Amino acid sequence: MGNSLPKPLVILRHCDTYDPERIAAIIAEGMEALGAHPHGRTMIKPNAVVAHPRHFPHAFTRPEFIDGLLRAVKAHGQGVTDLAVGERCGLTIPTRYTFARAGYNPVLRRQHVRAEYFDEQRSVPVHLHQPGALRPVIYVPEAVTRCDFLINAPKLKAHRGILVTAAMKNYIGLQDDAHRLIDHDHMLQNKVADLQEVISPGLIAIDGIIAGANHNLTAEPFPLHLIILGTNPVAVDATCIRMVGGDPLDLPYIRLAAERGLGPISRDEIDVCGDVPFAEACERARGLCPPLQRIEEVYNGSSNITTYVGPPPDTYDYCWVGCSVALQDALGIISAFQPDARREIRPLHILMGAYRGTINAKPGERVLAVGDCARWSGQVHGQQVEISSLYVPRHLKDPRHAHSQGPVSAMIDARINLFRQRRQPVVRLRGCPVSIAKFMVYLSSLGDVANPYAQIRELIPFLYAWAIHKIVRFWRTLYSPNRYTR
Secondary structure (H helix, E strand, C coil): CCCCCCCCEEEEEECCCCCHHHHHHHHHHHHHHHCCCCCEEEEEEECCCCCECCCECCCCCCHHHHHHHHHHHHHHCCCEEEEEEEECCCCCCCHHHHHHHHCHHHHHHHHCCEEEEHHHCCEEEEECCCCCCCCCEEEEEHHHHHCCEEEEECEEEEECCCEEECCCHHHHHHCCHHHHHCCCCCCHHHHHHHHCCCCCEEEEEEEEEEEEECCCCCCEEEEEEEEEEECCHHHHHHHHHHHCCCCHHHCHHHHHHHHCCCCCCCHHHCEEEECCCHHHHHHHHCCCCCCCCCHHHHHCCCCCEEEEECCCCCCCCCCCCCHHHHHHHHHHHHHHHCCCHHHHCCCEEEEEEECCCCCCCCCCCEEEEEEEEEEEEEEECCEEEEECCCCCCHHHCCHHHCCCCCHHHHHHHHHHHHHHCCCCCEEEECCCCCCHHHHHHHHHHHHCCCCHHHCHHHHHHHHHHHHHHHHHHHHHHHHCCCCCCC
């Protein structure tokens, strides 16, 4: 009888304080138990999609956690030749700015570790070979392809579209703005599964000391007091999903990854251990993730926003992780600067997908058709309106020609677009999906609410980071060698 392969190990450790020494000790013990020893060119990939100590204090991997992780790597690495912390934050914000607001810079200076800002690097193609991948090639920053040992260090957070953000979803931050938006629609879960082929993590260390509840970007503090360690992202995420009360089989991204042989999702095939029993971890996590809600249930009747949602293209009846989640995230970020924005915003009617029905907009109330797949026929303010689908099939989108807008150009384009359509009964907003950044600009313009990009207190540090970002990108464009394929 042949020997069976050992089960992937997932370690649950109690930690109720952001003490770097305590964190380092826990992670070092986990490294030994997992046989995970950093080596060669080692990179830590946190979740710093958005960070600010006042507005978004629970949305990112804490700097104390990164400090402890770096200490553990230095103490237990074997032949580490280079050590860096790399990330691409969201919302088209320069990652330099986000690292500064996250408090990473003092840690990196103290530990003599370099930052890798993925948005300042060229993206290179990586060929995918798993059957069922959305595309044969996916683009990631060059530093990722040079990495010998990747440490995936996400923040455990609720997510309105896929229940919970843990190890696998954190890979979205491996891409720059232009490539991140490609397939970031109702096929996002497939994309998350595809990204796992880019690079396998040598170690997964999840910051669940204070987890993020209810939302992804505007997360609320949830004292979970856990550090979760492992090496197999499928096993780790399956454990996290069960811990928050979900079923891994209900989430396509983890089911696809398991079908591709990247790891098990069955409870019997995963060895969960540590000083916190799994049943206790489940009890601690009770209430972390709210049940999935359609966007009509979130806004209609309880805010000045009314949504009208139809199915997207292909065979799906609802787009859980495209424009609908982007709208929720955008309004959540605006609410961080203007707490009652949901009710103070001017009445807006927002159309998504192929909607059939009436739009009950009163005189003076604006209607916004969002996304390339928006389609509708009817009357608004006594005028007949025909909204045709502008959806471009997935196979016709070439990632080699992907591009994105920064916040400055997005605000300028929004003003131009709104001026051109000022006499139209419905304003058309293109994108697939429409980015959170675009949503914020249009909501602030049409709804007369706070524009997060135009906050005076943040203007000088933001413009400084943005200018350095532009200079570095321009310099590297001039002097980088030709792209290569891995």
